Amino acid sequence: MPRLTRTLSVLITGLFWVAPVALAAAPLTLEAALHQAAAAHPDLTVQRRQLAVAETERIRAGFWLPDNPTVQGFYGPGGDSDLGVSVSQQFEIANQRGARLQIAEAVIGQAGADTAAFRQNALADVKGAFFDVLYWQERQSLAAASVTVTAELDRIARKRLAAQDIAAVDATQATMALEGAKARQVDIASQLQVSRVGLARLLGMSDSPDLAVTGTLPPGIQPPAASDAVSQAMAHRADLRALEAQLVQMQGQQALSQREIVPDPTLTLSYGRRATTKGNPGANVASDSGSTVQIGVSLPIPVVNYRQAELARNASERAVIEARQAALRTRIVQQVGEALASWQWRLPAAKTYAAMVPALQRTLTLLRAAYREGQIELQRVLLAQDQLIQNQTALLDVQRQLRQGDVSLDRALGRLDIDNKETP
Numbered sequence: 001m002p003r004l005t006r007t008l009s010v011l012i013t014g015l016f017w018v019a020p021v022a023l024a025a026a027p028l029t030l031e032a033a034l035h036q037a038a039a040a041h042p043d044l045t046v047q048r049r050q051l052a053v054a055e056t057e058r059i060r061a062g063f064w065l066p067d068n069p070t071v072q073g074f075y076g077p078g079g080d081s082d083l084g085v086s087v088s089q090q091f092e093i094a095n096q097r098g099a100r101l102q103i104a105e106a107v108i109g110q111a112g113a114d115t116a117a118f119r120q121n122a123l124a125d126v127k128g129a130f131f132d133v134l135y136w137q138e139r140q141s142l143a144a145a146s147v148t149v150t151a152e153l154d155r156i157a158r159k160r161l162a163a164q165d166i167a168a169v170d171a172t173q174a175t176m177a178l179e180g181a182k183a184r185q186v187d188i189a190s191q192l193q194v195s196r197v198g199l200a201r202l203l204g205m206s207d208s209p210d211l212a213v214t215g216t217l218p219p220g221i222q223p224p225a226a227s228d229a230v231s232q233a234m235a236h237r238a239d240l241r242a243l244e245a246q247l248v249q250m251q252g253q254q255a256l257s258q259r260e261i262v263p264d265p266t267l268t269l270s271y272g273r274r275a276t277t278k279g280n281p282g283a284n285v286a287s288d289s290g291s292t293v294q295i296g297v298s299l300p301i302p303v304v305n306y307r308q309a310e311l312a313r314n315a316s317e318r319a320v321i322e323a324r325q326a327a328l329r330t331r332i333v334q335q336v337g338e339a340l341a342s343w344q345w346r347l348p349a350a351k352t353y354a355a356m357v358p359a360l361q362r363t364l365t366l367l368r369a370a371y372r373e374g375q376i377e378l379q380r381v382l383l384a385q386d387q388l389i390q391n392q393t394a395l396l397d398v399q400r401q402l403r404q405g406d407v408s409l410d411r412a413l414g415r416l417d418i419d420n421k422e423t424p
Contacts, residue, residue: 027212029214033130033213034126038119040203041203043118047115051115054111057104061097061103061104062101065092066096071088072085073085085272086269086270086271087270088268088269090266091267093262093265094259094260094262096259102251102255106248107249109245109248110245113239116238124407124411124416126202126203128404129199130199131404132400133199133211133213135195135403137192137212137213140185142393143181143184146185149364151178152368154175154177154178156371156372158171173379218350219406223406229336229412233332233333233412233413234329236415238414240332243321243325244325247322250314250317251318263300263302265298266297266299268294268297269293269294270293270295271293272292273290274290335408336412336413339411342408346402347402350395350402353395354395356391357391361388364381364384367380367381
């Protein structure tokens with residue numbers, strides 16, 4: 001029985017030790033972050049609901065009759081009693097419904113394009129925030145490695161000081177270097193936490209103390225050629241599609257104004273009954289009763305064309321939209337060129353810094369071993385460590401800038417979407 005108790009105790013203890021590992025959140029990939037943002041981004045939820053509101057325009061535009069029928073009734077007591085009822089209905093004969101449907105579809109198309117444009121920019125923000133977190137994670141790893149190396153140098157310095165191999169000032173210098181490395185580590189940890197909060201907000205998360213991401217900071221693909229990039233942008237930019245939908249909407253509005261010049265007839269169907277009484281009206285002796293059924297058509301005469309102002313306004317607004325399209329196309333070409341240039345300018349620097357890292361690491365390793373053996377002074381090791389840290393930090397900075405250029409290219413091309421995404 002005691003053996004069984006000890007066995008259960010070991011199993012329960014093992015479960016308590018394993019549970020935290022099982023519950024730990026896995027690092028977030030870029031693809032998972034984009035999908036989570038597309039589903040939970042609060043502003044994207046607003047955009048989708050606005051699109052649902054725009055889709056109701058199709059229902060209203062699809063009615064065959066412009067108005068409900070009008071019913072009138074009358075009754076007149078007295079010597080001659082009249083009783084009647086009439087029904088009137090207005091009809092459209094110039095296919096105004098087709099123009100209204102065209103406008104409704106354009107409104108829905110514009111709302112969909114606006115939502116897609118907002119989603120493209122929102123996902124670009126998520127991608128930028130994702131790589132900001134990844135950047136500070138890499139910086140945190142560098143800071144931790146620097147603290148490890150500096151702590152080793154501090155231990156060696158204290159050991160050599162105890163052996164009276166170095167002066168006290170050298171040991172103090174090693175301690176100061178260690179404290180400086182720890183201070184930089186704390187500062188980088190705070191920057192990492194700020195970046196995590198920014199990414200969590202875009203992902204619709206309320207808390208993010210342990211939010212971690214996984215991926216590679218340097219971009220994995222080359223940007224397209226300038227001509228191909230401009231073609232992709234013209235095909236994928238949702239804000240350009242939104243302006244095209246606005247143009248179709250104005251065309252439909254102009255067609256509707258032209259068709260409304262044609263007068264709409266009103267058809268009236270009436271029924272009446274007349275009864276004439278004889279003798280004393282209080283006797284209610286009816287005679288000469290009869291009923292009538294009439295059909296009438298009324299048609300307004302278009303003496304004055306009240307749609308002229310609307311037609312002129314529609315033409316002016318159409319010209320404004322066409323000018324906006326031309327301006328946006330010019331701006332797209334500029335944005336694509338700037339994003340490609342930013343990428344091309346920083347790529348050689350990234351290659352240079354990356355090529356220097358192995359040599360600096362080997363130099364630091366050799367100098368640490370030499371200092372451990374008492375062959376060199378501490379200052380040479382600290383100088384080599386500073387050079388390595390500065391080079392690695394510069395490399396991460398350039399890689400971060402390349403990723404920012406990649407995000408700018410995503411915005412310019414309009415390629416980053418949940419249905420059309422490129423996540424290198």
